[in-house]
Amino acid sequence: MTSVSSLELTHFQAFLLFAVVISVAFGFLGRRRPKDRVRYILWSLFLFLLVGVGIGWAMFPFSR
Amino acid sequence: MEEPSQNPAIEHAHSAPPAKEVPSPSESRALVCGIAAWLLPGLGHALQRMWGRALVVFLAVGLLAGAGASMKGNVFTRQGNDAFDTLGYIADLGTGSFYFFARAIETKGADVSHADGDYGTRLLATAGVLNLLAALHAYEAARGHKA
Numbered sequence: 001m002t003s004v005s006s007l008e009l010t011h012f013q014a015f016l017l018f019a020v021v022i023s024v025a026f027g028f029l030g031r032r033r034p035k036d037r038v039r040y041i042l043w044s045l046f047l048f049l050l051v052g053v054g055i056g057w058a059m060f061p062f063s064r
Numbered sequence: 065m066e067e068p069s070q071n072p073a074i075e076h077a078h079s080a081p082p083a084k085e086v087p088s089p090s091e092s093r094a095l096v097c098g099i100a101a102w103l104l105p106g107l108g109h110a111l112q113r114m115w116g117r118a119l120v121v122f123l124a125v126g127l128l129a130g131a132g133a134s135m136k137g138n139v140f141t142r143q144g145n146d147a148f149d150t151l152g153y154i155a156d157l158g159t160g161s162f163y164f165f166a167r168a169i170e171t172k173g174a175d176v177s178h179a180d181g182d183y184g185t186r187l188l189a190t191a192g193v194l195n196l197l198a199a200l201h202a203y204e205a206a207r208g209h210k211a
Contacts, residue, residue, distance in 0.1 A: 006180070007134035014183040017131060018190060025124040025194055028117050029201050 019048035090207060098203030103160045105195045108202025121198040128191035129159050133166040136175040137184020152185070158192025 009017065027041035101108020106122030109115075133139060140153035156163055166188060175181045 006136055007131060007184075008180055009131075009135065009183065011179065011183070014135075014180075014187070018128075018187065021124045021127055022190070022194065025120055025198070028120040029198060 015052050016049075019045055019052065023048060094203050094206035097206040098199050101199035101202040102158070102195065105160060105162060105198065108199055109205070112202065112205055114205070117198075117201075121195070125159055125162055125191045125195045125198070126165075128187045128194065129162040129166045130169065132184040132187035132189075132191060133169040135184030135187065136170065136172070136178075136181040137186070137188045138174040138176055138181070139163070139166050139170055139188060152189060155189035155192040158194075158196040159188070160195060162191065162195075 023041045023044040026044055027037045031037040031040045097108040097111050100111060101121075104122075105125035106118035106120075108118075109121060110118035138152065140149055140156050142153060144150045144153055156166070159166065174185070176185060
C-alpha cells in the first residue's frame with residue numbers, strides 16, 4: 001500500500017478549500033443553466049467567505 | 065344501469081383482489097441510480113447522462129475525502145466510543161467506495177492532536193454528507209422531479 005505524504009494547510013486554506021468545493025458542487029447540483037451556475041457559485045462562495053471571516057472576527061475578543 | 069349491491073359479501077366477491085404495490089420501472093431505476101450514486105460518487109448522474117454533474121460530484125467528493133485523509137483526519141470505524149463517533153462513521157460511510165480510498169491513504173492512522181487532523185476529520189465528514197446529498201439528487205432526478 002502506498003503512503004501519501006501528509007497535507008498541511010492553514011485554517012484559512014482549509015476553509016477556502018471547503019468553500020470552493022462546496023460552492024461548485026452546490027452550483028452544479030442546484031442550477032441547470034451555465035450562467036445561473038456561475039452566478040450561484042460566486043454568490044455562495046462570497047457568502048461562505050463573508051460568514052467565515054465574520055465569525056472569525058466575532059471570536060477575536062475572546063481569543064486572548 | 066346496474067345497481068350497486070347492498071350485500072357486502074356479494075360486493076366483496078365481485079371486487080378485484082387488492083393489487084400488490086409493485087414499484088414502477090422508473091421507481092426501480094431511481095433506486096438503482098440513488099444506490100449507484102452513493103457507492104461511486106457521480107455514477108448516479110452519469111447513468112442519467114448528466115456528465116457535468118457526475119464529474120463535479122466525483123471530483124468534489126474525491127478531493128474532500130483525499131484532502132481529509134491526507135491531513136490525517138479521523139476516518140471513523142464501527143467501533144465507536146460514543147454517539148459522535150457513530151455519527152462520524154455514518155457521515156464517512158456516505159462517501160461510499162471513497163471510504164476505503166480514505167482508509168487506504170491513511171496508512172499511519174489519524175492524528176487529531178494537531179489542527180490539521182481536526183480539519184481533515186471535518187473534510188471527510190463533509191465529503192460523505194455531500195455525496196449523500198448528491199445521491200438524493202440523482203434519485204429525485206431519476207424519478208422525474210425537476211433537478
